[in-house]
Amino acid sequence: MEKQDLLADYRTMVLIRSFEEHCQQQYTRARIGGFLHLYVGQEAVAVGAIGALKAQDHLVTHYRDHGHALARGLEPKPLMAELFGRSTGTGKGKGGSMHFADKNKNFWGGYAIVGAHLLLAMGIAYSIKYKREVLGEADQDGVVMCFFGDGATNGGEFYEAVSMAALYKLPIVFLCENNEFAMGTPLSVHTSVTEIHKKASPFMPGERVNGNDVEEMRARALHAVNHARTEGPYFLEAMTYRLRGHSAADPQMYRTRDDINARRSGDPIALLKQKLIDQNLLTEKQAKQIDKEVEKEMDAVVQFAEESPAPDLSEAWTEIYSKPL
Amino acid sequence: MPVITYSEALRQALREAMTNDPRVFIIGEDVVHYDSAYGVTKGFLKEFGPERIKDMPIAEAGYAGLGIGAAMNGLRPVVEMMTTNFAILALDMIINHAAKLHYMFGGQFTCPIVFRMPNGYGQLSATHSQAFDNYYAYMPGLKVVVPGTPYDAKGLMKAAIEDPDPVIFIEHTGIYNIKGEVPEESYTVPIGKSNLLHDGKDVTIVGYGRMIPYCQQAVETLASEGIDAALVDLRTIRPLDMEPVLESFRKTNRAVIATEEWTSVGVGSEIAARLYTEGFDHLDAPIWRVGFDEVPMPYAKNLEAHVVPNADSVIQAVKNVLAGKTQKIRQQ
Ligand SMILES: Cc1ncc(C[n+]2csc(CCOP(=O)(O)OP(=O)(O)O)c2C)c(N)n1
Ligand SMILES: [Mg+2]
Numbered sequence: 014m015e016k017q018d019l020l021a022d023y024r025t026m027v028l029i030r031s032f033e034e035h036c037q038q039q040y041t042r043a044r045i046g047g048f049l050h051l052y053v054g055q056e057a058v059a060v061g062a063i064g065a066l067k068a069q070d071h072l073v074t075h076y077r078d079h080g081h082a083l084a085r086g087l088e089p090k091p092l093m094a095e096l097f098g099r100s101t102g103t104g105k106g107k108g109g110s111m112h113f114a115d116k117n118k119n120f121w122g123g124y125a126i127v128g129a130h131l132l133l134a135m136g137i138a139y140s141i142k143y144k145r146e147v148l149g150e151a152d153q154d155g156v157v158m159c160f161f162g163d164g165a166t167n168g169g170e171f172y173e174a175v176s177m178a179a180l181y182k183l184p185i186v187f188l189c190e191n192n193e194f195a196m197g198t199p200l201s202v203h204t205s206v207t208e209i210h211k212k213a214s215p216f217m218p219g220e221r222v223n224g225n226d227v228e229e230m231r232a233r234a235l236h237a238v239n240h241a242r243t244e245g246p247y248f249l250e251a252m253t254y255r256l257r258g259h260s261a262a263d264p265q266m267y268r269t270r271d272d273i274n275a276r277r278s279g280d281p282i283a284l285l286k287q288k289l290i291d292q293n294l295l296t297e298k299q300a301k302q303i304d305k306e307v308e309k310e311m312d313a314v315v316q317f318a319e320e321s322p323a324p325d326l327s328e329a330w331t332e333i334y335s336k337p338l
Numbered sequence: 339m340p341v342i343t344y345s346e347a348l349r350q351a352l353r354e355a356m357t358n359d360p361r362v363f364i365i366g367e368d369v370v371h372y373d374s375a376y377g378v379t380k381g382f383l384k385e386f387g388p389e390r391i392k393d394m395p396i397a398e399a400g401y402a403g404l405g406i407g408a409a410m411n412g413l414r415p416v417v418e419m420m421t422t423n424f425a426i427l428a429l430d431m432i433i434n435h436a437a438k439l440h441y442m443f444g445g446q447f448t449c450p451i452v453f454r455m456p457n458g459y460g461q462l463s464a465t466h467s468q469a470f471d472n473y474y475a476y477m478p479g480l481k482v483v484v485p486g487t488p489y490d491a492k493g494l495m496k497a498a499i500e501d502p503d504p505v506i507f508i509e510h511t512g513i514y515n516i517k518g519e520v521p522e523e524s525y526t527v528p529i530g531k532s533n534l535l536h537d538g539k540d541v542t543i544v545g546y547g548r549m550i551p552y553c554q555q556a557v558e559t560l561a562s563e564g565i566d567a568a569l570v571d572l573r574t575i576r577p578l579d580m581e582p583v584l585e586s587f588r589k590t591n592r593a594v595i596a597t598e599e600w601t602s603v604g605v606g607s608e609i610a611a612r613l614y615t616e617g618f619d620h621l622d623a624p625i626w627r628v629g630f631d632e633v634p635m636p637y638a639k640n641l642e643a644h645v646v647p648n649a650d651s652v653i654q655a656v657k658n659v660l661a662g663k664t665q666k667i668r669q670q
Contacts, residue, residue, distance in 0.1 A: 105444035114443040121410065122443055126434045132400055133435060136407015143413060147389045148360055170430070173400030180395065332445040333478050334503045338530060338577050 019285065020294055022064065022227050024303055026056040026282050029080045031307045032089055033257075035315055036079070036096060036110075040261045044319070045096045048125075049110050052080035054256030057281035058190050059084040059160075061230025062251070065238045066158060071119040071141075073134035074160040076111035077190075078123030081160055087115050089310070090317040099321035106324045107332070119155070127165045127195075131174035131187065134159035138183035138246075156241045157185045158234075164195020166209050175246070179216035182245035186237045187213060189248070190224060192255040197267035210250035219248025225281040228288075254279055339521055345514040347488040348378050351495035352416065354524055356386055359414060362499060364391040365401050366418025366454075375420050376456060376514055402428035402453070406436050406504075409451040414499060419455040422470050422508065428453075429473065436504040437479030451505070452498045457548065457598065458511025459635055461642060467635035469599040471547070474506040475575040475608070481529050482576045484508040486550025488518035490573055493527030501529060510548035510598075532579040534586060538568035541656050542586040544609055545596035546572040549628075549647065553596050556652035567656060575605050580612050587613060591622035594655045598647055601629035601667055624664045626655040632669045 033051045040049050052059070059080040063072065066085075074081045082092055087103065095102025096110055103113050114122035121137060124130035138157040145153040165171055166189060178185050189209045193200045200207050210219040218240065222233040230251060237247040254276045258265050265273075277283070289295035331337075342350075355362045368375050370383050370393040382391045394401040398419060405415035419425035425432075432453065439447045459467035474482045481503060485491040491509075498505040535550070536557050545553045553569050560567045568586045572578070587593055593613055595606040606627045613625055631645035658665070 103444065104442060104446075107444050108442045112442050114446050116443075116446040121447070122439075124435075126430060129399075129403070129430055129435060132403020132431060133407040133410065135400075136404040136409075137411050138407070139404050140408035140411040140413050143363070143389070143408065144411075147363070170399050170403070173395075173397040174403070177395065177397065177400050177404060332441050334481075335440050335445070335448040336502050 017064070017228060017231050019228065019289060022060050023285050023289060023295070024307070025060050025084060026227065026285065027303055028089070028307050028310070029056045029059065029083050030282055031311050032079060032083060032314070035311050037261055039096070039315065045110070046098065047109050048076070049261040050077040050259065051257045051261065052077055054280060055190055055192060055224065055253045056080055057227040057230055057285070058224040058251045058253050061227040062158065062188055062234040062249070064231055065234035066156070069119070069155040070238070071121060071137055071155055071157040073121045073130050073137065073157060074123050075127070075130060075162065075165065076123050076125040077162070078111065078113045082113040082115070082120060085118055085120050087113065087118060087120060089314045093314045093318040094321045097318040097321065098323065099318060100324040100328065101317070101321040105328060107328070128161065128168040128170040131159055131161060131165070132170055134185060135174045135178045135183060138178065138185040139181060141184055142181065154242060155184065156238050158188055158238070159185060160188050160190060162195060163189060163191040163193065163200055163209055164198070164203060165189070166212050167204055175213045175216045175248070178246040184241045185246045186234070186241045187246065187248045189250045190253055191250050192253050194255065194259070194267070196259045199267070208250070210248050213248040217246040217248055219250065221250045221252060224251030224253035225279045225284060227281060227285055256280065339519040341517050342488060342520050343515050343517050344488045344491050345376065345378050347492035347520045348495055348509070349380070350520070351492045352379060353385070355496065355499040356382070356390060361412065362414040362416060363389070364416045364418060365394050365405060367394050367396055367420045369393060369418050374418070376511060378514070379418070398424050398427035399431050402431035403435070405451050406431055406449055409449045410439065410447045414450055416452045416454060416499060419453060421466065422455045422457050423466050423468050425453065425455045426470060426473070432474070432480070432504070432506070433477055437477045440503070441479060448502050449504045450502045452507050453505070454507045454509060456509040456511050459642065459646060460511065461637055461639060462635070463637040464634035471508055471575060471597070471599055472604050475605050477576070480504055480506055480576060481574065482506045482508065483529055483574045484547035485573060486513070486545070486547050486571050488516065488520045490527050492520050493525050494529065494573065496524065497526040497529050500526065505529065508547060512548050513551060516551055527573070530574045530577040530579055532582040533571045533573055534568065534582045535571050536567070536569040537586070538566040539589055540566045541592040541594060541659055542568045542570060542583065542590045543594045543596060543652060543656065544570050544572065544583050546575060548598050549596040552647070552649040553652055555649035556656065559649065559653055560656055565656065565660070578608070578612070580616060583609070583613070584617050587617045588620045591620050592659045594626045594628060594652060594659055596628040596647065596652050596655070599629050600632050601627050602632060602669065604629060623659050623662050626659050626665045628652055628655045632667070
């Protein structure tokens with residue numbers, strides 16, 4: 014196994030953060046509409062976990078999908094264009110923030126019905142096994158990684174997914190990002206089992222990990238992915254904290270500014286930066302340089318979105334069916 | 339030509355698809371060890387082995403999602419929902435996912451899946467005797483077929499499995515045993531094409547699915563009384579092919595719509611609306627709709643028989659139309 018390139022991970026995390034800050038700005042300017050769920054504060058989960066996947070592996074996620082898409086290597090330009098509702102977007106302007114996707118990267122999309130996509134992920138995992146065992150495609154050894162929030166673990170679809178994934182011993186990693194809130198509802202108010210991984214423990218092994226530590230996240234994700242590839246489903250509960258509102262339009266009545274500030278010490282980017290500086294892998298100056306480069310890249314990303322054409326009105330009527338009626 | 343049952347016609351189509359394409363597999367509750375609730379896939383375990391046909395846990399959303407995910411990744415699942423009553427537990431999967439995937443990701447993913455589900459009743463009371471045809475027909479992104487003859491059952495099943503988009507395939511427990519001529523060889527019936535089953539000049543009867551055998555009986559009885567009724571079988575309720583209906587209606591100027599569903603806000607309501615909007619100039623009498631009485635289904639045999647439509651309800655509706663009477667839909 015290749016050694017984790019912490020500096021590269023740092024850069025990706027800074028890129029995600031900067032992408033999100035630009036989204037917020039553009040939302041305020043009304044260039045982005047609808048619901049905009051930012052990933053600020055959770056970057057180490059995506060970068061740590063998705064870095065454990067290989068090209069043939071698969072990723073399915075929820076509506077808070079920007080960080081996952083960028084960590085999987087989707088280009089920021091078509092993502093921003095999608096947010097702007099432009100024809101150059103990943104979904105040609107039909108999906109928006111909650112529905113990023115890139116088939117070529119096995120990024121099967123962001124889904125916005127809480128809990129539902131766990132079943133699609135389970136189905137994709139089933140098809141991998143079917144292709145290997147029934148169709149005789151020996152090279153089918155992909156693993157599906159499925160992201161969701163703590164709030165997604167109370168509904169029936171969650172239990173159907175973990176139960177069936179275990180029944181069929183599917184190659185899937187369930188990755189719950191426990192950011193302590195489901196919209197504005199605190200963890201202890203929405204569930205009695207606040208150690209979320211225990212909800213899946215009758216069905217599969219799992220554990221709670223520090224989702225703000227990209228090294229720990231990577232190490233445990235590698236273990237989980239390896240287990241899924243060779244034995245069956247695995248459950249990861251990544252502890253993290255969202256530093257922005259549930260969506261860009263959230264007045265956050267459920268917590269105070271002090272509450273948030275108290276959690277800034279856990280900011281995964283600050284933590285990693287300090288670690289890299291302590292290990293002499295990064296200087297303040299280099300960090301500033303990275304910020305600058307990323308900032309410049311993001312200016313070009315926003316410009317690309319701005320200059321992209323809106324979809325032609327005829328596009329409203331295309332792709333309802335894959336074979337037009 | 340061989341005469342076989344509706345159920346055997348479905349079996350032939352499924353067997354053919356399973357034989358020709360290893361990507362096709364069947365999942366559903368009690369499709370294996372119980373030999374399938376209504377016997378359609380009887381014997382398939384022996385023929386195709388346990389990987390090609392699988393008993394699912396009673397988790398409708400769960401195995402609907404399994405099928406959708408597998409379809410997205412290139413397989414061709416046929417998902418048997420035990421009945422339409424239970425299939426509504428999977429509405430999120432079907433409506434929010436199967437129907438939307440292709441569109442909302444800008445055409446990146448396809449979802450070639452077939453959901454089979456029977457309507458029906460038989461002293462099963464309120465939760466086991468329903469019809470939700472309109473739920474699915476309402477939804478852009480889905481195709482909904484409801485065959486009313488063994489010939490169409492086979493041809494539409496073949497077409498549904500070959501179709502690159504999600505298809506809801508609605509069957510009916512009341513007609514699995516009806517018989518009809520079905521060629522042995524392979525054929526498909528195109529999805530989205532209505533069919534003039536019987537030409538006539540006095541009134542156009544429009545129906546689909548379980549109502550077709552009733553409508554055929556009605557046409558015969560009416561003929562013996564000197565009334566020349568036309569019958570159009572919609573076969574598909576999304577996309578809707580109104581042309582054969584309108585063509586007949588332009589000759590008869592009168593219509594009866596026979597669907598086995600609660601009448602208000604049903605598929606029949608849409609047919610009526612289309613006749614009013616697209617056939618307005620040809621309308622000579624109020625349209626009548628035949629359906630369930632708008633009550634939850636009762637258990638007692640006499641009550642149940644009283645509230646479900648049959649051939650007599652169609653005949654009565656035709657006579658009402660010919661007499662120029664106006665229908666009042668009763669909701670309480
Ligand atoms: C089935 C369903 N119910 C409600 C919503 C509205 N909703 C969107 S996100 C959300 C909270 C989800 O919280 P969590 O799963 O913890 O994810 P997080 O937003 O914290 O990442 C709610 C209630 C929805 N999209 N889908
Ligand atoms: Mg949460």
